[in-house]
Amino acid sequence: MAWLRDIDTWFADHVFAHDQQTRRYALRLVRNPEEAEELVQEAYARLFALENWAGIAHPHAFTLRIVRNLAIERFRRADVVRLDHGAMLHSLEIADQEPTPDIVAMDRSELNHVVKMLQEMPPRMREAMVLRRIEGLPPAQVAERMNISVSTVETHLIKALRLLMHKRTPPGETEARTEQAVRWECGERQERN
Known part of the structure; x- marks a missing residue:
């Protein structure tokens, strides 16, 4: 069969x-x-x-x-x-x-998918995302560690987030996800100031 x-x-x-x-x-x-x-x-x-x-x-x-x-x-x-x-x-x-075993398994599966998407990102974008979102460093420290400006860090983060959201968003939900991205970007700028 x-x-x-x-x-x-x-x-x-x-x-x-x-x-x-x-x-x-x-x-x-x-x-x-x-x-x-x-x-x-x-x-x-x-x-x-x-x-x-x-x-x-x-x-x-x-x-x-x-x-x-x-x-x-x-x-x-x-x-x-x-x-x-x-x-x-x-x-x-x-x-x-x-969490129930099915939820744990689904969450693990989703995490594996996100890790795969991170690995497919351009290296500098991935580095900025990992330093900021996984290690939790403030944008200024990320910029210092990567030897780039804070605005370049923000640009990398915005592009990385958009890339992740684009790959994870089912068709028809793009508008709602774009609004989330805008709110996230505003939060990043406020946090920096």
Whole structure:
């Protein structure tokens, strides 16, 4: 089956093989077949959104954890919670404040993407961005360390930010992102003064 992607094969072997158990678990959590189906589908969608899906040690347990966390999110957002649902939610272990594994994996994936974009930048632009935004140096110290003027540092930072935003912005969101860039540029100038 050459038309299957690696993730499709992994999903079929490690996640979908436990589909009935996952659906029963979701139904036990929300006690509504339609909601249970939505939880399972959303969990599956989150799995397919992960870039490092192959690194998940226990895919079935990971999927159940996603379903559980999605159910808790739904209960918390609900305007009215039936008493039996409230009791069931109470019986679940209290969710810790740590990010869920799917969020950690997605954040890691996004961080890897940003690192790759930084590596593709021109060297001086990347150096200015790293010194200012990662090491947290003020613009004057960045300029001194790079042996350039503060306005040149700002120019490098603005170009770097625009490049990052351009590569990360989905089509149709360009206007909102441009407004963010303008606010960021103004903040940089105010901070310098």
